[in-house]
Amino acid sequence: MIKNNIPQDKGLDHTLQVLKEGYHFIMNRSEKFDSRIFETRLLGEKVICLIGKEHAGLFYDNEKFIRKGAAPGRIQKTLFGLGGVQGLDGREHHHRKAMFMSLMTEDKLKEITTMTQVEWMNEFSGLYQKDVNVYEAAKRVLTRVALRWTGMPSEEDDLEKWVNELSNLFENTAKIGPKHWKARSSRTKAEDFLIEVVKKVRDQRLNVEKDRAVYQFSWHCDSQGDLLDPHTVAVELLNLLRPIVAISVYVDFMLLAIHDFPEETIELKNGNDDELKYFIQEVRRYYPFFPFTTARVKRDFIWNDYRFKKGRLTLLDLYGTNHDPAIWSSPDQFYPSRFESWQGSPFDFIPQGGGEFDIGHRCAGEWITIDILKATLDYFINRIKYDFPVQDFDYSMNQIPSLPKSRIVISNVRNI
Ligand code: HEM
Ligand code: MYR
Known part of the structure; x- marks a missing residue:
């Protein structure tokens, strides 16, 4: 029997509720309807919302969902x-x-780990005893790493400009009004600059190492054998540069976890690799960052007796799935050891999307993210000592992306 009765969120439009309820929007309704699938209306159209492991498996079925025209x-x-x-x-x-x-080879991942270690040491040399805003420091460190690892031509004098343009893209994407327009202007500026870089690489006015992304992307051919147009190369280079800098959000939450859960940092001393990894995985599971991802129904189909209509916008709740009590015991407890027994399913732990890397839309930079965070955690636990002055450690659940209000300030920094 076909039910066709996906629970409906009554009302004309719920966009304002997304702004109010933020990371809890889908979870709240899933609990209300006692269903991992429901339908609502956002930005003037009907939207299916999904949450949980089984529904993530459905969402990443390429026969059922497509991405064309899905992102707002x-x-x-x-x-x-x-x-x-x-x-x-x-x-x-x-x-x-x-x-x-x-680009995600073992050697390239090792290289980005080393670059991260070096840049943290550079950032902190000379800053001893002063107060440091960790979020701002992380953005500088990771911008240097991103520019070097991709092979971008850049001078230290340009650093502040790059930090600002790249941060605007992820800090202000979900804002409304002037901040959002700032993000649009940063995109135009960054793309224009990168288009010139691509043109210079192609006509050999700029020499870049052949194994760097700038070179590889500039000479990449599409499936028809044609070079990508320079604008597309610029967009894809920004798809490396921007998210590497966005890892600063996780760095900041990682410092918050060090402050809030000191008992969980004892095992991290002297860099036991597995313990570092469990801590990072728990940071990525526990704290809010990327709220949900979007797709559209590819063609009419029926699943578990529910009717899916071609073209329907569909949201998969990433934050909610990482807090689903059917998957995680005591989901609101910060407990890194839970990852000792995690089975590695592609659909239950999905802070950076789920499914497969090569044929699905799972985040291309997940390994980079883990390695950069591992090097950073080791640095903050085993290389330096510092204090946490009084500050506002709270973070909002309806600012997207969320961040600790104080951005985490540390003081009296010294080498171990
Ligand atoms: C895709 C999150 C870091 C490159 C994604 C997706 C999410 C995500 C949620 C979409 C998954 C989907 O729609 O199914 C994050 C978060 C990061 C991060 C929270 C932490 C900062 C990175 C890094 C890189 C990267 C460091 C590159 C160096 C990409 C690319 C895609 C992607 C290229 C598109 C993949 C595709 O469409 O096939 N990421 N990401 N991300 N990410 Fe990340
Ligand atoms: C990246 O730069 O790709 C990594 C993380 C950025 C997170 C920014 C959060 C905003 C997400 C908005 C909702 C997306 C709906 C498709």
Whole structure:
């Protein structure tokens, strides 16, 4: 029997509730309807919301969902860029995704770990005894890492400019009014600069190492064998530069966890690799960052007796799935050891999306994120000592992305 009765969130439009309820919007309704699937209305259209492991498995079925036209226009024009990998499907997506995944070799990951260690040491040399805003420091450190690792031509004098343009893209994408427009202007400026870089690489006015992303992307051919247009290369280079800097949000929450759960840091002393990893995984599970991801129904289908209509916008709740009590015992407790027994399913722990890397839209930078955080955690636990002065450690659940209000300030920094 076909039910066709996906629970309906009554009312004309719930966009304002998303702004009010933030990371809890989907969870709140899922609890109210006692259902991991329900339908609501956002930005003037019907939207299906999904939460949990089984529903994540459905969402990442390429036969059932596509990404074309799925991301809201304002997110595309700021965070993602137009023509990038996030909006591609099928063969075109697999080919473009391979361009990203070819950079994620063991050697390249080791290199980014070393770069992170070096840049934290550079950032802190000379700053001893002073107060440090960890979020701002992380953005500088990771901007240097991002520029160096991708092979971007840049001078230390340009650093502040890059920090600002790249941060605007993820800090202000979900804002409304002037901040959102600031993000749009940063995208235009960054893309224009990168288009010139690509042109210079192609006509050999700029020499870049061949194994760097700037070179690889500039000479990448699409599935028809044609070079990508320079704008698309710029968008994809920003899909590396921007999120590497965005890891600063996790760095900040990691420091908050060090402050709030000191008993969980004891095992981290002297860098036991597994313990570092469990702590980082728990930071990525526990704290809010990327709220949900979007797709559209590819063609009419029926699943578990529910009717899905071609074209329907569908949201998968990433934060909610990471806090689903059916998957995680005491989900609101910070407990890194839970990852000792985690089975590694692609659908239950999805802070950076789920499913597969190569043929799905799972985050291309998940390994980089883990390695950068591991090097950073080791640095903050085993290389330096510091105090946490009085500050507001609270964070909001309806600011997207969320951040500790004080941005985490540390003082009296000294080497161990
Ligand atoms: C995709 C989150 C870091 C590159 C995604 C998706 C999410 C995400 C939620 C979409 C998954 C989906 O729609 O199914 C994050 C978070 C990060 C992060 C929270 C922490 C800062 C990175 C890094 C890189 C990166 C460091 C690159 C170095 C990408 C790319 C995609 C992507 C290229 C598009 C993949 C595709 O469409 O196939 N990320 N990401 N991300 N991410 Fe990340
Ligand atoms: C990145 O830069 O790609 C990494 C993380 C950025 C997170 C920014 C949070 C805003 C997400 C808005 C909702 C997206 C709906 C498709």
